Amino acid sequence: MIMAIDQYILDKLRSNLPFTPSSDQDVFFKALASFLTGTSPIFILNGYAGTGKTTAMAALVGALAELKKEAVLLAPTGRSAKVLMGYAGAPAHTIHKAIYRQKPPASSEEGGFGVFELHPNRDKNTLFIVDEASLLSNTPGGMLFGSGNLLEDLVSYVFNGKGNQLLILGDSAQLPPIGLDLSPALDPGYMEQYGRVIYMEMKEVLRQSFDSGILYNATLLRNNITEGNYCLPEWKTQGFKDVRRIGPADLTELLNDAISRYGLEEVVVLCRSNKRANRYNKGIRSSILYREEGITKGDRVMVVKNCYQFLEDVPEMDFIANGDIAEILRIHKFQERYGFRFAEAVLRFPDYKDAEISVRLLLDTLESESPALSREQQEQLYQGVSADYAHVKGKRKRYNAVREDLYLNALQVKYANAVTCHEAQGGQWKAVFVDKAFFGEECDKDMLRWYYTAFTRAREQLYLINL
Numbered sequence: 001m002i003m004a005i006d007q008y009i010l011d012k013l014r015s016n017l018p019f020t021p022s023s024d025q026d027v028f029f030k031a032l033a034s035f036l037t038g039t040s041p042i043f044i045l046n047g048y049a050g051t052g053k054t055t056a057m058a059a060l061v062g063a064l065a066e067l068k069k070e071a072v073l074l075a076p077t078g079r080s081a082k083v084l085m086g087y088a089g090a091p092a093h094t095i096h097k098a099i100y101r102q103k104p105p106a107s108s109e110e111g112g113f114g115v116f117e118l119h120p121n122r123d124k125n126t127l128f129i130v131d132e133a134s135l136l137s138n139t140p141g142g143m144l145f146g147s148g149n150l151l152e153d154l155v156s157y158v159f160n161g162k163g164n165q166l167l168i169l170g171d172s173a174q175l176p177p178i179g180l181d182l183s184p185a186l187d188p189g190y191m192e193q194y195g196r197v198i199y200m201e202m203k204e205v206l207r208q209s210f211d212s213g214i215l216y217n218a219t220l221l222r223n224n225i226t227e228g229n230y231c232l233p234e235w236k237t238q239g240f241k242d243v244r245r246i247g248p249a250d251l252t253e254l255l256n257d258a259i260s261r262y263g264l265e266e267v268v269v270l271c272r273s274n275k276r277a278n279r280y281n282k283g284i285r286s287s288i289l290y291r292e293e294g295i296t297k298g299d300r301v302m303v304v305k306n307c308y309q310f311l312e313d314v315p316e317m318d319f320i321a322n323g324d325i326a327e328i329l330r331i332h333k334f335q336e337r338y339g340f341r342f343a344e345a346v347l348r349f350p351d352y353k354d355a356e357i358s359v360r361l362l363l364d365t366l367e368s369e370s371p372a373l374s375r376e377q378q379e380q381l382y383q384g385v386s387a388d389y390a391h392v393k394g395k396r397k398r399y400n401a402v403r404e405d406l407y408l409n410a411l412q413v414k415y416a417n418a419v420t421c422h423e424a425q426g427g428q429w430k431a432v433f434v435d436k437a438f439f440g441e442e443c444d445k446d447m448l449r450w451y452y453t454a455f456t457r458a459r460e461q462l463y464l465i466n467l
Contacts, residue, residue: 009033009067016062017055024204025056031200032060032167036069036127041159041195044133044168046186049218049456050209051202054087057129057169061088070126074098076135076150078317078324078351080426084131095130097318099157100145116318118146118153125163130154132426133170133185137177151185155194173222174453175425175446213240214455214462221452231443232451235467243462251433254463256288258431262460264289264300265327265350266430269418269465270454272437275369280418280435282367295343295366299328301413302423304372309409310359316352320359323423324349325416329356338384340364340377342410362410372412381408421454432458436466 013029014021021029028045035043047053064071073092075081085092100116130136138151146153158166168185176183184190188199209215213236220233237243246254258267269284271277285291291299307320326347333344341363349355365372373381385408392398402408421437434454439447455462 005037006030006033009036009063012063012066013059016059016066021056022052022204022206024202025052028056028200028202029059031198035165035167035198039196040165040198042166042168042191043198043200044170044186044188044191045200045202046170046172047202048171048173048205048222049452050205050212050215052206052209053169053171053202056202057131058087058089061090061129064127065090070123072098072123072126072128073131074128074154075131075426077132077426078321078349080132080135082351083426083428092131094321095136095150095154096145096321099153100318102318116145118157121157121161121164123161123164126161127165127167128158129167129169130185131169133168134172134174134176134183135426136183136185137180138184138190139177139179159194171456173225173449174456175422175449178422213237213243214458216240217243217462218452218455221448221455225445225448225452230445230448232448235464237464242458242460243464245464245467246433247466251465252283252287255284255433258433258461258463259288262430264298264417267417267433268424268429268431268457269433269435270421270424270457271418271435272420272439272450273369274371274414274420276435276438277414277418277420278367278369281415284417285415295328295331295361295363297328297331300416301326301328301347301366302416302419303411304365304414305412307359307409307411309404309406310357310411314352314355314357316355317349317357320349320357320411323426324351325427326350326357326413331361334363337407338381340381342407347411360406360410362412365412366414368414421450421457424457425453428457428459430459431461431463433463433465434467 010029010033013033032043045053061071073084073088073090074095075084075092076095078094081092081094099119101119103115103117136151138149140148155166158164170183170186172183172186188197191197205215205219217235224231224233237245269280271280303320303322303324306322311317311319326349329346329348331343331345335342343361343363345361346356346358349357385405386402389398389401392401437447437450
């Protein structure tokens with residue numbers, strides 16, 4: 001009986017694939033059919049670029065709908081959730097949105113905006129599909145969200161519902177969370193603490209994928225990573241239309257062409273450092289967008305620190321996350337306070353149903369070489385704001401007033417035409433320009449992962465600058 005059910009599910013999976021499955025895809029479908037009818041709680045699929053993981057997942061989501069099996073699609077960031085929704089053809093949410101709910105502060109230690117506690121899971125017999133799992137860390141990220149451990153909270157939430165299962169998708173060749181050598185969510189040994197794990201790797205590159213220079217060169221990198229050969233391969237661009245080596249003399253013209261063809265939202269330059277990204281952003285704004293003045297309407301910015309204010313009328317978002325990208329719709333009322341520059345603005349967030357949000361921007365981070373305000377700068381801002389509330393009686397009342405202050409919580413942003421590879425992880429653009437990264441003299445695993453991650457951000461066109 002079980003075998004018959006497995007076969008029925010397998011047939012549904014195969015029928016939702018637009019072509020004959022590869023051997024890896026077919027093995028995955030068979031293992032998945034058994035998983036869905038079995039008792040194992042966790043399935044990890046480590047799928048490399050070009051192996052057909054995306055099409056297999058689209059087939060899975062289609063089959064689940066036909067089988068009337070409940071599914072919840074999740075991703076770590078707004079941008080990765082949008083990518084997942086695009087290829088799966090079904091709604092997808094950020095992990096934070098799905099598993100946390102904001103709780104008013106019970107004490108001054110929690111801050112004026114409260115904390116986000118783990119929400120009870122009312123879903124039963126549901127498959128939770130989590131994409132871009134290489135971004136998930138098991139290191140403490142602060143107690144504002146649940147236990148402070150996102151991976152642990154995710155697992156706890158999923159299995160708080162009876163009969164639920166967890167399908168984890170990722171690519172171990174990409175950069176792991178900062179400070180880690182391996183993504184814990186893709187490590188079956190680590191995940192076994194939560195229950196029996198089925199683990200599979202998709203390694204077989206689809207024949208049609210080799211028509212893509214992006215995937216061909218990404219595969220060269222991945223092969224070196226998995227073989228422990230930490231040397232850069234010889235890039236192959238000849239014979240491919242989607243990958244091209246370029247020099248500094250051609251950069252402005254090709255960036256301009258790409259923006260004209262794909263739109264500003266679909267073009268990005270990936271760099272090793274914020275300092276390098278600043279140089280590119282300055283050049284793009286002056287030479288291509290003709291914006292000599294400061295930040296203005298039409299500029300694209302990336303949020304560089306989580307923000308929990310400004311969202312009273314925006315149900316799509318519980319907080320504005322580090323890495324979210326927005327477009328400036330309107331900007332006005334520039335001012336200086338506490339030694340910093342601020343502006344009032346209206347932003348559009350394309351990864352959240354084009355939500356429009358009125359915010360206060362902190363402008364000092366726009367061209368800073370540090371990822372966000374330094375600890376010293378943050379302390380300076382805090383002390384300046386605190387002085388304005390010295391007249392408020394009651395320690396807790398004063399503390400909460402400071403924590404809710406819109407200057408203290410002003411949105412920290414950088415220009416988003418050029419970003420670091422870590423900031424881009426989880427997202428995809430139609431045209432990606434990869435700047436030659438400045439590593440040490442010796443090749444290492446981190447270097448190969450950096451290039452692999454950068455290359456696989458491109459959907460249609462990849463430009464290699466000075467490579």
